[in-house]
Amino acid sequence: MKSIEVRAGRQRYEVLIGSGLLPGIGLIVRQLFRGSRCAVVTDGNVAPLYGEVVCASLREANFQPQLIIVPPGESSKSLDQAGALCDEFGAAGLDRSSFLVSLGGGVVSDLAGFVASIYLRGIPYVSLPTTLLAQVDSCIGGKTGVNSSAGKNLIGTFFHPALVVADLETLQTLPGRIWNEGFAEVIKHGVIRDAGLFHMVAQASSLQPMDDASPPQRDESVQPASWKLALPSFIARNLRIKAEIVAADEKEKNDLRALLNFGHTIGHAIEHAAGYGELLHGEAISLGMVASAQVSVRRAGLSVAEADAIKSALQSHHLPTALPPNFPRAKIFAALARDKKFENGRIRFVVVHEIGRASVSHDVTLEDLEAAVAEL
Ligand SMILES: NC(=O)c1ccc[n+]([C@@H]2O[C@H](COP(=O)([O-])OP(=O)(O)OC[C@H]3O[C@@H](n4cnc5c(N)ncnc54)[C@H](O)[C@@H]3O)[C@@H](O)[C@H]2O)c1
Ligand SMILES: [Zn+2]
DSSP: OEEEEEEETTEEEEEEEESSOGGGHHHHHHTTOOOOEEEEEEETTTIIIIIHHHHHHHHHTTOEEEEEEEOSSGGGSSHHHHHHHHHHHHHTTOOTTOEEEEEESHHHHHHHHHHHHHGGGOOOEEEEEOSHHIIIIITSSOEEEEEETTEEEEEEEEOOOSEEEEEGGGGGGOOHHHHHHHHHHHHHHHHHHOHHHHHHHHSTTTSOOOOTTSOGGGOTTTSOHHHHHHHHHHHHHHHHHHHHHHHHOTTOOSHHHHGGGTTHHHHHHHHHHHOBTTBOHHHHHHHHHHHHHHHHHHHSOOOHHHHHHHHHHHHHTTOOOSOOTTOOHHHHHHHHHTOTTEETTEEEEEEEEETTEEEEEEEEEHHHHHHHHHHO
């Protein structure tokens, strides 16, 4: 088992990464909390797979868990769903000595983390990420939130989990499309901060990508055993990149944490334009990164060869790099124009100078973004 410490302000929390951790989660959590009541928030896909193993382990450690299931997918990241959860916690008798467990991907932890931060003005939560995307990225950093009609993640808080436990066994049940999606954030980490990581994932042979027909666990020839062995350090490498940035700039006060938004300004606009749930977050970010690489060629001296390498790396993980012809592009432009990061016609925008080195540019204009989206 690997362990990473995340520091944010005066807070510190641990991420445990290993195989088969969920059946023992009760005892791990018992070291943190004395109370007995807790809610396990999960979604309708994850509940039948891991809901009972987590609840049984919590019961064994003398907790009284209440399993609460939300519908799967991005549309659960809403204020309505957050309000409904608060009502359910009240009905379940959760008080200030209680805590939450979020069991699922980034949607569940963004939502559950948000509700943990507002219910009774904040009760602690433990995060059990079950997607690759959540294990390499969203499980740390403290950004929680829901979407509003105006855009992605516009309502939220900074609220860190008390503990994160990433059980690699859970990745075995991921459908191929959701496994692939995680590589968008991995490629992002490589592009902004770690050229070695980028080149490792760019070579599809070292980390076998999945197509939808072959989920990771069912075909050892598609996902060799060596890849499984490499997973803990691979996940840790990603989390260390994010943890280092978060420790230095937790609330995005300077430009450092903003680097994690590479591909996200355009990606979020695409996600919003498609309608939440149509494109997975990682798929929209893949498109956003292709467009942002084009902006970087124009504004930051990124070579065309490296922009192409970013595109090929995404393609080798079956991520989209072009918009479908009938995509409502006008909606992307409208969402971009509304972006609050624009000031006097310019936007704070993450550009890449070379793979592994990015910065925030203040020279990018709406026209630059529109030109890059038009090329997508
Ligand atoms: N807070 C952050 O720092 C941060 C960072 C990156 C992304 N995000 C957010 O994360 C979300 C995307 O995360 P995601 O892709 O994990 O979304 P998700 O939670 O919707 O999971 C994707 C799908 O996989 C299913 N699933 C989850 N675990 C499974 C498992 N082990 N086996 C089988 N199916 C499983 C889910 O039911 C869902 O249908 C977006 O809302 C994005 O904005 C947040
Ligand atoms: Zn993201």
